[in-house]
Amino acid sequence: MTLRALLIGAQTYGLTGVDTDVRVMADVLGARGFTDLRRCVNGDATYGGITEEMNRLRADTRPGDGVVVYYSGHGALLGELQYLVPVDMGDSTPTDFRGYLAEELTAAVRALREQTPNLTVILDSCHSGGAVREAAYESGRWALKSVELPTVHRDAGLIRAARLARPGDPLVPGVVRLTACQEHGSAYEAELVYGKGRQGVFTAALAEFLRPRAHLRVPWSVLIARVRDRIKQQQVRQWPDAGGPSGRLPFSLDEPAEPERLPLVRCDGRFAVPGGAVFGLGVADRVSMVFPGSGTRHGGAGTSIPATVDEMKAGDALLRPAPSALSSPAAGDLRTAMLPPGAHALAVRVHDRRHVLIDAEALFADALREELARCPRLAETDDAQEAFATVRVHHGTCEILNAEGLPFRDLSETAHAGPSGLIALLEELARGERVRRLGDPQGPSRLEAGLDVLIEVRQPATSGHWRELHAVGERLHHGDHYRVTVTNRSGAPLYFWVIGVGLSGRTTLVTNDQPSGCRLEPHGAEHRGTRTTPPVTIYWPHDVPRQGPRPETIHVLVGDRAMDLSALASRERSLHTADPTLSALLQEVWEGTRDQMLEVGQEFHYRVYTVHADALPEPEGRRP
Numbered sequence: 001m002t003l004r005a006l007l008i009g010a011q012t013y014g015l016t017g018v019d020t021d022v023r024v025m026a027d028v029l030g031a032r033g034f035t036d037l038r039r040c041v042n043g044d045a046t047y048g049g050i051t052e053e054m055n056r057l058r059a060d061t062r063p064g065d066g067v068v069v070y071y072s073g074h075g076a077l078l079g080e081l082q083y084l085v086p087v088d089m090g091d092s093t094p095t096d097f098r099g100y101l102a103e104e105l106t107a108a109v110r111a112l113r114e115q116t117p118n119l120t121v122i123l124d125s126c127h128s129g130g131a132v133r134e135a136a137y138e139s140g141r142w143a144l145k146s147v148e149l150p151t152v153h154r155d156a157g158l159i160r161a162a163r164l165a166r167p168g169d170p171l172v173p174g175v176v177r178l179t180a181c182q183e184h185g186s187a188y189e190a191e192l193v194y195g196k197g198r199q200g201v202f203t204a205a206l207a208e209f210l211r212p213r214a215h216l217r218v219p220w221s222v223l224i225a226r227v228r229d230r231i232k233q234q235q236v237r238q239w240p241d242a243g244g245p246s247g248r249l250p251f252s253l254d255e256p257a258e259p260e261r262l263p264l265v266r267c268d269g270r271f272a273v274p275g276g277a278v279f280g281l282g283v284a285d286r287v288s289m290v291f292p293g294s295g296t297r298h299g300g301a302g303t304s305i306p307a308t309v310d311e312m313k314a315g316d317a318l319l320r321p322a323p324s325a326l327s328s329p330a331a332g333d334l335r336t337a338m339l340p341p342g343a344h345a346l347a348v349r350v351h352d353r354r355h356v357l358i359d360a361e362a363l364f365a366d367a368l369r370e371e372l373a374r375c376p377r378l379a380e381t382d383d384a385q386e387a388f389a390t391v392r393v394h395h396g397t398c399e400i401l402n403a404e405g406l407p408f409r410d411l412s413e414t415a416h417a418g419p420s421g422l423i424a425l426l427e428e429l430a431r432g433e434r435v436r437r438l439g440d441p442q443g444p445s446r447l448e449a450g451l452d453v454l455i456e457v458r459q460p461a462t463s464g465h466w467r468e469l470h471a472v473g474e475r476l477h478h479g480d481h482y483r484v485t486v487t488n489r490s491g492a493p494l495y496f497w498v499i500g501v502g503l504s505g506r507t508t509l510v511t512n513d514q515p516s517g518c519r520l521e522p523h524g525a526e527h528r529g530t531r532t533t534p535p536v537t538i539y540w541p542h543d544v545p546r547q548g549p550r551p552e553t554i555h556v557l558v559g560d561r562a563m564d565l566s567a568l569a570s571r572e573r574s575l576h577t578a579d580p581t582l583s584a585l586l587q588e589v590w591e592g593t594r595d596q597m598l599e600v601g602q603e604f605h606y607r608v609y610t611v612h613a614d615a616l617p618e619p620e621g622r623r624p
């Protein structure tokens with residue numbers, strides 16, 4: 001196996017830190033074992049040069065290689081046209097558009113993904129929309145990574161984009177996508193702390209946490225949270241995101257068992273879990289606030305403080321730390337200082353637990369109960385009516401049955417993991433059940449805004465036309481497709497997420513290329529007040545017995561600010577799960593009110609639109 005990286009740097013239109021970004025990323029990746037480091041910078045980073053280097057990288061990549069594609073430079077959004085800005089962008093003509101389109105990036109990454117599943121895309125750029133945006137930070141200390149471009153021959157780009165876009169193509173699964181900021185937002189470069197020159201704020205923070213001497217075996221989702229916090233400490237309004245299988249360890253396919261890390265902020269002198277209601281928290285639930293310590297080896301865990309949910313303020317959970325814990329010298333600074341990068345909350349015991357009935361031989365049952373006692377969201381019951389799952393282990397046979405007595409999954413592999421493996425599966429299934437029951441809130445957490453939500457299905461076995469899905473009573477079949485359209489009719493920006501709980505119990509953040517939410521512009525804006533997701537395929541997983549019907553749930557959650565909901569998704573991935581297309585790499589949710597910048601009056605308000613359907617294993621019209 002070879003670790004390969006293509007580092008693209010287009011230092012154009014006033015940027016001065018791109019070459020430094022590429023050099024720093026090359027140093028970091030080299031220290032992490034990358035032996036094939038390719039640079040496409042300066043005069044080589046033309047439209048043709050970038051295209052040629054992407055093709056060459058694909059030709060040289062072998063199955064099992066680890067591959068990184070990195071870009072630093074300007075990004076642009078002009079209406080529906082999204083593109084990176086090569087160094088020869090100014091040479092565009094009415095028939096020769098030199099921007100590197102998002103659709104071209106999608107096609108190149110899809111081709112790489114056919115060679116290897118271990119693929120990471122990192123973009124340190126932003127959109128400019130063709131307009132000048134003055135940086136408003138400390139007398140020019142910050143340089144915006146967007147630019148007033150010369151006359152853009154948009155039609156030639158749109159024609160090429162239309163030729164490349166193929167709506168029927170399968171979505172690109174299993175690609176980790178790290179982006180510097182969100183749509184309509186900004187990425188910045190700043191003065192280096194030591195020495196002269198500038199560097200991209202995102203690249204600098206990412207490199208800090210990727211350096212081997214500061215590395216923990218933590219997944220991308222954890223690292224990106226630390227990067228976000230580091231950028232926040234610099235007072236930069238920039239929101240990095242991690243899409244795709246962000247539960248992976250960096251540059252590998254390994255997904256370690258991780259607790260469900262909840263966001264943690266301080267609001268008006270109080271600790272809070274933004275969006276706590278969505279994560280299943282309620283008053284009197286117990287959590288642990290974890291503050292990584294900068295003084296510990298490799299920046300490891302420093303302080304853990306028990307806390308209780310004291311109040312729900314709209315959709316956010318306000319915490320009351322244990323007085324004895326906060327009075328300790330180790331926690332003294334946390335009451336006033338900015339939270340350290342990576343601060344988060346862990347559920348310890350919550351009210352919204354799922355009950356498990358254990359039907360097993362004594363020794364195995366005791367081992368299961370011991371594991372179960374440590375689960376914050378699971379509890380044992382002896383009442384079959386209230387159990388969401390029954391664990392049945394007898395004479396070497398193991399099953400986990402749902403309320404209808406059907407096995408959730410084929411356990412031929414999981415059973416070898418023993419009690420711990422079964423409990424891990426139960427936790428995943430319980431998360432699915434909890435998310436499946438997510439409902440439209442009432443009271444102060446309810447979003448009061450004008451919007452339209454349309455959930456449609458296309459069933460190829462019948463007419464093949466799109467029709468609206470009813471909230472209940474629908475039957476979906478293997479091979480059907482659904483899509484979601486959301487329209488903002490209010491005067492403020494909104495954000496939406498599509499969350500699917502499949503018939504296997506797995507939870508998927510369908511809009512996973514935009515884990516912090518798909519931004520909808522206010523009513524009357526020229527673009528993006530309405531968005532439609534790519535079609536999502538309903539399929540019957542190979543590890544689910546072909547007995548049905550089984551529940552399939554589609555949630556559309558709409559909120560009034562951006563918030564990372566990737567923690568809701570199951571860790572386990574499948575090549576068939578709905579992993580959104582990379583054409584949205586440059587369509588992240590930018591410039592929202594962010595959960596790490598929570599302030600008074602910015603509590604999370606939301607609505608949930610749901611379809612509860614029955615899924616069947618065969619296409620419509622075909623008998624099993």
